[in-house]
Amino acid sequence: MKELFSPRWFKSRASESLPDEALRRNIERATETALKKRADVVGAFPEWESYRTAARAVKEHVLENLSSYLASFEEHARANGSTVLYARDGVEACALVMDIVLSAGTRTVVKSKSMTSEEIGLSAALGRSGIQAVETDLGEYIVQLAGEPPSHITAPALHKSRRDIGRLFEQKLGLPYSDEPETLTAVARSVLRDRFFEAGVGISGVNFGLADSGAICVVENEGNARMATTLPPVHIALMGVEKLLPDMRCLALFLDMLARSATGQRLSSYTSIIRGPKRADEWDGPDVLYIIILDNGRTDIFADSRFRSVLSCIRCGACLNVCPVYRVVGGHAYGSAYPGPIGAVLAPFFHGKEDGRHLPYASSLCGACAEICPVRIDIPRLLLLHRGETVRERRAPLIERFLMKAYACVVKRPALYALTGHLLRAFAPLATDEHGLLRIPTRAKTRTFPAPAEKTFREIWKEEGIGST
Amino acid sequence: MGAREDILHRIRSIVGDGPGTECARSELQEIFRGIPIRRIEEVIPTFCRHVNEAGGETSIVHSWAEAAHRVRDIHPSGPVFVAAHPEFREAGFSSLIQSASGRGEVLEVPEEGMELQVRDVFGSVFARNAAGVGRALYGFADSGAVLLVSSPFECRSLSLLVATHIAVLHESAIFPTFADAVESIEEYVRTSSPGALTLVAGPSKTADIEKVLVTGVHGPSRFAVVIFQNPPLASSTVGGGTR
Amino acid sequence: MKVSLFIPCLTDLFFPSTAWSVVRVLERLGIDVVYDPRQTCCGQPAFNTGYHRDAVVCAEHFLDVFHEAECIVAPSGSCVAMIRDYSSGMLRLPDRYRRLAERLKDRVWEFTSFLVDHLGVTEVDAEFPGRVALHDSCHALRLLGIRAQPRALLKRVRGLELVELGRTGVCCGFGGTFAVKFADISTEIGKEKIRDILDAQVRTVTAVDSSCLMQIDGLLRKTGSTTTTVHIADILASTGQP
Numbered sequence: 001m002k003e004l005f006s007p008r009w010f011k012s013r014a015s016e017s018l019p020d021e022a023l024r025r026n027i028e029r030a031t032e033t034a035l036k037k038r039a040d041v042v043g044a045f046p047e048w049e050s051y052r053t054a055a056r057a058v059k060e061h062v063l064e065n066l067s068s069y070l071a072s073f074e075e076h077a078r079a080n081g082s083t084v085l086y087a088r089d090g091v092e093a094c095a096l097v098m099d100i101v102l103s104a105g106t107r108t109v110v111k112s113k114s115m116t117s118e119e120i121g122l123s124a125a126l127g128r129s130g131i132q133a134v135e136t137d138l139g140e141y142i143v144q145l146a147g148e149p150p151s152h153i154t155a156p157a158l159h160k161s162r163r164d165i166g167r168l169f170e171q172k173l174g175l176p177y178s179d180e181p182e183t184l185t186a187v188a189r190s191v192l193r194d195r196f197f198e199a200g201v202g203i204s205g206v207n208f209g210l211a212d213s214g215a216i217c218v219v220e221n222e223g224n225a226r227m228a229t230t231l232p233p234v235h236i237a238l239m240g241v242e243k244l245l246p247d248m249r250c251l252a253l254f255l256d257m258l259a260r261s262a263t264g265q266r267l268s269s270y271t272s273i274i275r276g277p278k279r280a281d282e283w284d285g286p287d288v289l290y291i292i293i294l295d296n297g298r299t300d301i302f303a304d305s306r307f308r309s310v311l312s313c314i315r316c317g318a319c320l321n322v323c324p325v326y327r328v329v330g331g332h333a334y335g336s337a338y339p340g341p342i343g344a345v346l347a348p349f350f351h352g353k354e355d356g357r358h359l360p361y362a363s364s365l366c367g368a369c370a371e372i373c374p375v376r377i378d379i380p381r382l383l384l385l386h387r388g389e390t391v392r393e394r395r396a397p398l399i400e401r402f403l404m405k406a407y408a409c410v411v412k413r414p415a416l417y418a419l420t421g422h423l424l425r426a427f428a429p430l431a432t433d434e435h436g437l438l439r440i441p442t443r444a445k446t447r448t449f450p451a452p453a454e455k456t457f458r459e460i461w462k463e464e465g466i467g468s469t
Numbered sequence: 470m471g472a473r474e475d476i477l478h479r480i481r482s483i484v485g486d487g488p489g490t491e492c493a494r495s496e497l498q499e500i501f502r503g504i505p506i507r508r509i510e511e512v513i514p515t516f517c518r519h520v521n522e523a524g525g526e527t528s529i530v531h532s533w534a535e536a537a538h539r540v541r542d543i544h545p546s547g548p549v550f551v552a553a554h555p556e557f558r559e560a561g562f563s564s565l566i567q568s569a570s571g572r573g574e575v576l577e578v579p580e581e582g583m584e585l586q587v588r589d590v591f592g593s594v595f596a597r598n599a600a601g602v603g604r605a606l607y608g609f610a611d612s613g614a615v616l617l618v619s620s621p622f623e624c625r626s627l628s629l630l631v632a633t634h635i636a637v638l639h640e641s642a643i644f645p646t647f648a649d650a651v652e653s654i655e656e657y658v659r660t661s662s663p664g665a666l667t668l669v670a671g672p673s674k675t676a677d678i679e680k681v682l683v684t685g686v687h688g689p690s691r692f693a694v695v696i697f698q699n700p701p702l703a704s705s706t707v708g709g710g711t712r
Numbered sequence: 713m714k715v716s717l718f719i720p721c722l723t724d725l726f727f728p729s730t731a732w733s734v735v736r737v738l739e740r741l742g743i744d745v746v747y748d749p750r751q752t753c754c755g756q757p758a759f760n761t762g763y764h765r766d767a768v769v770c771a772e773h774f775l776d777v778f779h780e781a782e783c784i785v786a787p788s789g790s791c792v793a794m795i796r797d798y799s800s801g802m803l804r805l806p807d808r809y810r811r812l813a814e815r816l817k818d819r820v821w822e823f824t825s826f827l828v829d830h831l832g833v834t835e836v837d838a839e840f841p842g843r844v845a846l847h848d849s850c851h852a853l854r855l856l857g858i859r860a861q862p863r864a865l866l867k868r869v870r871g872l873e874l875v876e877l878g879r880t881g882v883c884c885g886f887g888g889t890f891a892v893k894f895a896d897i898s899t900e901i902g903k904e905k906i907r908d909i910l911d912a913q914v915r916t917v918t919a920v921d922s923s924c925l926m927q928i929d930g931l932l933r934k935t936g937s938t939t940t941t942v943h944i945a946d947i948l949a950s951t952g953q954p
């Protein structure tokens with residue numbers, strides 16, 4: 001299963017999901033709604049463009065000063081009573097979590113939504129040691145019940161219809177079938193409420209870490225993250241090393257952008273700024289807070305200045321919503337914790353250059369992602385860079401390399417180039433659909449291909465004798 | 470090399486130690502100079518409107534007695550947990566709620582010397598239909614959010630493990646935006662050092678099932694802000710904030 | 713004023729009449745049009761597929777042919793975006809060529825943008841009766857900011873009723889070699905576009921790029937719809953006479 005869930009199989013997975021009309025409509029409904037709401041709130045925010053510029057500048061500033069911000073974060077977090085740990089990769093991070101969970105003597109862990117934990121396969125790792133990690137975000141809970149990975153960064157179950165979810169709850173929880181969102185939500189609420197009280201450890205992600213205070217910020221709508229970070233005696237926060245912001249003023253800037261981009265809200269329901277474990281005189285809150293700072297390939301991205309901008313990503317998911325490819329293939333086809341345009345940029349880093357090489361090609365380069373990205377990541381440009389690497393490292397298909405060589409040969413020889421018109425006309429009858437012998441593979445099945453004109457423009461121009469420069 | 474040293478070493482080898490805090494600070498200043506200041510007209514009505522749009526409700530009161538009645542209007546039956554906030558105590562807020570018409574016990578949480586655990590208080594069936602009444606430190610017109618701070622008098626569960634969360638907020642504590650309040654918040658944090666600060670905008674909600682909005686997923690299904698207007702104004706509601 | 717035409721490969725091979733339309737419109741405006749037959753391709757197919765070194769070959773050839781041109785006009789946003797990008801550093805051009813590219817950048821225009829932004833013309837005395845939908849070609853829209861220009865021109869065409877698609881600024885799914893590498897996905901994206909077009913109930917779909925229109929047309933034909941695709945230059949060149 002793990003092996004199958006790899007971007008290497010993008011193409012075959014995509015062709016499985018393409019004919020799925022129901023899936024398409026589920027995705028369309030979800031993405032259209034999110035985009036419309038986003039357009040409304042962003043439209044009412046005249047400063048948006050300058051905020052985008054500033055947000056990106058802040059992120060770059062943080063990376064430029066990462067050593068000192070990290071040192072400051074760590075120092076303040078410790079002073080506030082948190083324990084700061086580091087993990088080079090997913091395996092180390094999972095091992096750290098495991099140690100903490102085991103020493104807490106608990107079998108139940110509640111998780112709030114965290115893309116970082118998906119990235120490192122934390123739930124599976126805990127499961128292998130007999131520890132039940134319960135996803136508590138409704139969407140995550142749904143996909144966990146279904147035994148699937150999330151299909152979207154911010155809306156994990158967006159590929160499922162209410163009927164799918166109704167049937168799933170009926171099967172897995174043995175409840176009478178209902179497809180009312182209210183009823184289904186109430187079921188999840190009551191099932192999960194007990195888990196929050198049982199769990200010895202709560203695990204969350206981190207949206208932002210504040211370098212000047214050692215605080216972490218967790219953004220959500222349901223209240224499950226507040227519960228997971230308040231009720232269990234131990235709270236583990238998983239934070240990518242790039243998540244730091246200098247201070248609360250910068251946080252204000254990013255909060256203005258995150259919810260607007262993700263869901264079209266002005267602000268998410270709950271934004272928790274957790275400064276440490278509960279104070280001695282406070283009544284509730286975790287007794288201990290572990291912050292695990294994760295590298296897992298991030299410093300490799302950091303080291304390559306061409307790709308550094310992807311570390312500015314705030315995982316808002318807007319680029320997925322607007323991506324024409326994502327919208328027809330769905331999140332699962334990508335075979336990565338991060339689907340969509342940003343996932344295509346991350347794949348060669350997180351899944352290796354061989355397995356990750358297809359995703360950067362799975363884009364029409366329409367640029368809608370770059371246009372919507374709140375931190376102005378020029379995703380198409382980064383995809384082109386990946387493509388360039390793939391070619392440079394000779395991972396591209398042989399036939400393609402050959403054709404491109406031929407092409408480069410022709411373009412610098414106008415006489416030869418002019419011949420292509422003749423050639424095309426000669427071969428066209430063989431290639432056009434229906435009766436053609438060659439058939440342009442697959443293209444012709446669903447689209448007709450125009451026949452070449454009788455004469456190319458250059459031929460006509462010459463005949464008309466208007467002359468040339 | 471341990472993971473920490475290894476990661477820090479890698480980062481340092483890429484960017485060095487950075488140009489130092491002073492330089493960093495002025496660079497940040499420069500970035501912020503580039504963005505226009507957001508102006509919010511009519512702060513209070515905007516706040517009320519945005520609370521409403523986030524799924525919450527607002528009302529304006531001028532006295533603690535009026536506030537107590539509002540609490541009972543919002544939550545006519547079922548238990549009410551009231552924060553042990555000094556300001557509430559001084560005003561006798563919980564007794565005022567008790568004497569306002571309505572059914573259900575009124576309890577202060579956390580009580581002094583309370584041995585009970587969160588689960589004992591908020592995990593019971595009794596609490597499922599409860600309202601939690603607490604203080605909000607600030608409000609923000611732009612987002613319709615309020616800022617809660619944890620303290621010995623104000624527990625986190627009070628706004629989380631109840632069916633209805635009611636936040637009492639001073640009108641004068643409503644800022645146009647969160648950014649405008651950053652200095653005040655930092656000042657508060659310096660003096661009181663709370664374990665957690667939470668921005669709350671509307672009730673708990675989800676749209677994970679077919680984008681249908683459902684409130685009360687894990688947290689409260691109702692969220693109300695009672696705005697304390699002082700000195701009192703003639704009219705009792707402003708900006709059509711009540712539901 | 714003298715304009716050097718750049719006719720992209722696709723237009724040259726498949727839609728030469730569109731190139732003629734460009735010539736006609738420009739000449740109608742009293743512009744001297746020249747065409748250098750040494751021109752070939754802008755290099756985008758190679759560049760977008762990752763063959764950056766082969767794209768450099770194209771760029772150098774292009775610059776050799778065009779570096780002295782006063783003004784270059786092409787009926788394609790995509791190619792113009794590529795040419796304007798020569799000097800951005802993504803292509804490792806030798807210094808000499810980079811300097812040429814830098815200087816050429818502001819002299820190369822997409823056709824509608826040339827008319828509206830450079831000449832300040834929106835009235836070209838065209839007639840084209842019927843309901844027409846404009847598809848915003850992605851590269852023209854996002855890399856060159858071409859959105860208002862074609863609309864301004866179409867609004868002045870006699871008899872033409874400009875119809876906005878339900879969703880504007882959404883890709884047609886072509887994407888160059890993407891359409892070949894991921895033919896199924898490209899087709900499905902295109903079908904979504906076709907839905908919007910059929911909903912709009914138009915006689916004609918137009919765009920500033922022939923490549924998008926080729927994709928759209930290929931799919932429209934499969935649906936049996938009578939809606940046709942026409943490059944915007946052909947509309948602007950048309951005088952109503954058949």
Ligand code: SF4
Nearest residue numbers: 313314316317319373
């Ligand atoms: S790349 Fe940009 S749009 Fe996409 S998830 Fe990241 S921040 Fe959001």
